[in-house]
Amino acid sequence: MAKILILYYSRAGENYVNGKIQSLEKGNTQICAEYIQKAVGGDLFRIETVAEYPADYYACTDIAKEELQKKARPELKEALDSIDSYTHVFVCGPCWWGTFPMAVFTQLERLNWKGKKVMALMTHEGSGLGLGEKDLKKTCSGASFGKGLAVQGAQAQESGSRITAWAKKMV
């Protein structure tokens, strides 16, 4: 039987939604991660950084860009050290400058991926999966990969049935 882990990063606050800045109470990726759990069960684990990103959208994009350029690995409030008890791992996050936020890689690089089945879900405002899936494949060595899913952030709330169908196919 599949033992499922849903790792996700998501940032509430100001974001770019359908061409406008809006303040989100709950991040788009969190909405999607919760849909996955509702569909297939499993444990949710939220990746959170010690240093909070600014709620201001543009200030956040500046920091995120610098982190990407430096290949930063921001410190996490809490990190998982083992995924030995899981068979399937969904890795969910927003597209930040074309890939997952660097904090996602801080977490992924701590883990042994051998024999795991890994699926990417990325929320975005136009870039789709970007380089997210490719970067995941580089990072999670020894894993096999299901086909990733891109969800436009502005559509997260309405994407429950699409996410459910995809998640069920993956496990």
Ligand SMILES: Cc1cc2nc3c(=O)[nH]c(=O)nc-3n(C[C@H](O)[C@H](O)[C@H](O)COP(=O)(O)O)c2cc1C
């Ligand atoms: C720092 C930052 C960088 C972003 N870069 C991109 C991008 O390169 N491509 C894109 O389509 N959307 C980009 N976005 C939009 C987010 O990917 C999108 O709003 C996402 O759904 C946010 O998810 P969250 O609410 O779970 O954090 C960016 C947003 C932020 C805050």
